[in-house]
Amino acid sequence: xKREATYRFRxxxxxxxxxxxxxxxxxxxxxxxAKAAYLQxxxxxxxxxxxxxxxxxxxxxxxxxxxxxxxxxxxxEFPFAKVMASIDGxxxxxxxxxxxxxxxxxxxxxxxxxxxxxxxxxxGKVLLITDHLKSIQQK
Ligand code: HEC
Numbered sequence: 001x002k003r004e005a006t007y008r009f010r011x012x013x014x015x016x017x018x019x020x021x022x023x024x025x026x027x028x029x030x031x032x033x034a035k036a037a038y039l040q041x042x043x044x045x046x047x048x049x050x051x052x053x054x055x056x057x058x059x060x061x062x063x064x065x066x067x068x069x070x071x072x073x074x075x076x077e078f079p080f081a082k083v084m085a086s087i088d089g090x091x092x093x094x095x096x097x098x099x100x101x102x103x104x105x106x107x108x109x110x111x112x113x114x115x116x117x118x119x120x121x122x123x124g125k126v127l128l129i130t131d132h133l134k135s136i137q138q139k
Contacts, residue, residue: 034132037125041104042067050136062100071137078134087126 039048045060047053050067057064071078085091089103108125112118 030128031132031135034128034135037129038132042129045101050133060100064101067133068136068138070133078137080130080134083133084123084126084130087129088122 038050042050043054044056045052045054045064046067047057047064052064052066054064070083086094088105089101090105094101094103104126105122108122109118112121
């Protein structure tokens with residue numbers, strides 16, 4: 001009787017782990033994808049760690065924003081929607097031509113096409129990168 005209970009417990013324990021593996025690796029994949037997208041599109045100016053010290057930042061006026069203090073400067077709350085809008089840039093003043101920070105909504109649109117599905121892909125990409133920024137905020 002006792003042995004069977006142990007066996008059942010082990011089985012339960014093992015299946016709990018098995019159930020967990022896809023969830024954990026999915027989270028890791030999406031964090032990696034978010035970081036990869038950030039490094040690809042943003043790090044030249046904002047720096048690998050987001051502190052505004054990318055390789056071309058030295059030459060830029062105004063300097064690229066330190067992206068690790070967005071929460072700090074907003075009473076400790078990461079302004080997710082605002083950051084998304086500001087990266088996209090199509091709904092902000094930048095849409096009318098601030099050459100310093102690219103209008104990513106337009107660039108991603110050119111990558112993905114202008115269809116409804118394309119709009120979803122643009123938002124998805126911006127969301128992914130915003131998630132990465134959220135993860136690098138200074139306390
Ligand atoms: C060509 C250089 C360059 C690249 C590449 C770049 N940025 Fe910027 N970014 C800037 C500059 C310069 C500013 C500051 C603009 C200003 O102060 O007027 C800025 C500002 C910002 C801001 C703050 C905007 C605000 O409203 O205060 C955010 C957020 C941001 N960038 C995110 C990103 C993300 C995410 C990427 C990658 C998808 C990216 N940037 C790529 C140059 C760049």
